[in-house]
Amino acid sequence: MALPSSNNLIHVFWHEGMLKHDTGKGVFDTGMDPGFLDVLEKHPENADRVKNMLSILKRGPISPFISWHQGRPALISELLSFHTQEYVNELIEADRTGGKELCGGTFLNPGSWDAALLAAGSTLSAMKHIIDGHGKIAYALVRPPGHHAQPAQADGYCFLNNAGLAVQLALDGGCRKVAVLDIDVHYGNGAAEGFYHSDKVLTISLHMNHGSWGPSHPQGGTIDELGEGEGFGYNLNIPLPNGTGDKGYGYAMQHLVVPAIEKFEPDMMVLVVGQDSSAFDPNGRQCLTMEGYREIGRTVRGMSNKYSNGRLLIVQEGGYHVTYAAYCLHTALEGVLNVAEPLLSDPIAYYPEDESFSTKVIEAIKKYQKEVVPFLKDA
Numbered sequence: 001m002a003l004p005s006s007n008n009l010i011h012v013f014w015h016e017g018m019l020k021h022d023t024g025k026g027v028f029d030t031g032m033d034p035g036f037l038d039v040l041e042k043h044p045e046n047a048d049r050v051k052n053m054l055s056i057l058k059r060g061p062i063s064p065f066i067s068w069h070q071g072r073p074a075l076i077s078e079l080l081s082f083h084t085q086e087y088v089n090e091l092i093e094a095d096r097t098g099g100k101e102l103c104g105g106t107f108l109n110p111g112s113w114d115a116a117l118l119a120a121g122s123t124l125s126a127m128k129h130i131i132d133g134h135g136k137i138a139y140a141l142v143r144p145p146g147h148h149a150q151p152a153q154a155d156g157y158c159f160l161n162n163a164g165l166a167v168q169l170a171l172d173g174g175c176r177k178v179a180v181l182d183i184d185v186h187y188g189n190g191a192a193e194g195f196y197h198s199d200k201v202l203t204i205s206l207h208m209n210h211g212s213w214g215p216s217h218p219q220g221g222t223i224d225e226l227g228e229g230e231g232f233g234y235n236l237n238i239p240l241p242n243g244t245g246d247k248g249y250g251y252a253m254q255h256l257v258v259p260a261i262e263k264f265e266p267d268m269m270v271l272v273v274g275q276d277s278s279a280f281d282p283n284g285r286q287c288l289t290m291e292g293y294r295e296i297g298r299t300v301r302g303m304s305n306k307y308s309n310g311r312l313l314i315v316q317e318g319g320y321h322v323t324y325a326a327y328c329l330h331t332a333l334e335g336v337l338n339v340a341e342p343l344l345s346d347p348i349a350y351y352p353e354d355e356s357f358s359t360k361v362i363e364a365i366k367k368y369q370k371e372v373v374p375f376l377k378d379a
Contacts, residue, residue: 007310008065008337011135012057013126015071018143019047021115028282029105029157043107044283044320045157050143052326053316057141060330061343069129071122071142073114074165078124081168082161082194087152091116091159102154103216116144116159127166127313130268131173136310137336140166145317147182147272148217150193155216161190163272163315167201168194170268170313176200179266179307181257183249183296184274184317185284186210187221187237191272197231202264204257206249208277208286209239223368233373236260241361242285245353246292249277252362253299256369259379261303269304269312271297271336275319275328279351283320287353290331290346297335312336324348 023043026032033040042048057066079088094100095113102108108116119142126138140162147163148156167178180195182188182205195201211220219225227235238252261269275293277286304312314336319325330344369376 007136009067009135009137010065010333010336011067011069011126011129011138012141013069013071013122013129013138014054014141015118015122017118018115019050020111021047021144022109022111023107023157024109031101031107043105045144045318047143048322049320049325050141052322053141053329056326056330062330062333062337065337067135069125071118072125073117074121074124074160078165079120079160081172082151082164084152091154102159104214106154106157106159106216108159112144112159118142119144119146119162120160120165123162123166123315124169127169128173130311130313131170131175137312137314139314139333140316142316145274146315147184147188147190147317148186149190153216155190156186158190161194163270164191164194166313166315167191167270171200175268177202177264177266178268178270179261179264180204180270180272181300182206182272182317183277184272185276185281185286186274186318187219188272189217189219189221192219192225192235195231196227196235197229199230199234202234202236202260202266204236204238204260206238206240206252206257208284209241223365226373233375236369236373238362238365240286241358243287243353244358245287245351245355246289246295247353247355248358248362249288249292250295251359253296255362255366258299258303260376261307263375263379265307267308267311269300269308271300271312271314272317273314273329273332274317275321275325278319278321278324278328280324280348281319281321283318287351288328289349289351290328290344293328293332294335294342297332298338301336301338
């Protein structure tokens with residue numbers, strides 16, 4: 001294998017303090033012990049999943065392409081570029097009083113706030129690394145995740161919106177327009193909410209068609225949630241049917257994502273990556289395999305080369321199959337690196353998918369967007 005050039009390194013930002021966020025055990029993510037089970041599983045968002053992501057990048061075949069950087073905690077003042085002071089105060093108070101369940105499945109326990117600050121600060125450092133010209137591609141390997149955290153609301157295991165903070169830093173640092181592509185299995189409602197009135201940020205989310213899940217997540221992720229005011233048309237939701245799979249995601253990328261980004265012409269790209277879209281994830285039903293993630297990574301790298309001078313920030317979100325999530329991360333980054341041959345084979349490999357159903361849904365979304373979204377009408 002040829003040694004990577006300086007322009008084909010992925011700069012990974014990580015801090016081991018993020019492992020101290022302990023989400024507990026119970027029935028799935030409820031924290032509940034019903035009293036009749038001998039074995040209570042860890043909360044799906046647990047440290048083990050990230051330990052495997054860390055180790056596969058350090059010892060897997062992709063390791064020569066990785067440059068490691070120490071993460072750091074965010075300053076409280078930095079959080080206010082995306083979050084309200086009142087909400088940040090709520091999190092600080094919850095930490096001071098020993099913890100709190102902020103919404104369903106979202107537990108701020110002792111150690112969680114420090115980990116959340118590290119996740120936010122490490123993501124900000126990764127973006128600054130790119131803005132300052134020290135590298136083209138950076139990956140924030142962070143937890144707790146952030147893409148459900150809204151300006152004034154915790155949600156879906158998330159406290160601080162790591163990607164949203166980084167996007168705002170890019171805008172403040174001179175970027176004209178930022179495109180955010182979220183491929184986590186759940187709707188990236190936090191970034192959507194934060195930039196819902198902005199025409200400087202194009203947020204695109206490919207997600208399972210799950211709808212709202214309560215007061216913490218009022219957004220439905222539907223195709224008609226398009227933004228408001230100047231931001232109308234710059235929030236594009238792609239709710240996909242369960243089981244969409246590699247071919248369906250590829251079809252959505254080529255027929256919806258690529259044309260939108262071509263029209264938008266961002267000078268910074270952000271890939272919000274969650275491996276809970278995989279075929280074997282306990283939190284998702286989308287049936288992506290390693291090859292699907294590899295192709296998404298390759299497509300995103302092509303768009304960043306064409307529009308943002310190769311500048312690409314990747315931010316970690318979900319992914320709850322402790323083994324397969326790490327493998328899928330590896331292949332997504334292989335795609336971003338444009339390696340000629342796969343570096344890892346798929347240990348599970350095959351999952352059946354029905355291409356025809358998702359294609360019909362994607363074509364219907366495309367028709368709707370071209371009719372309703374001003375900047376896409378002649379795409």
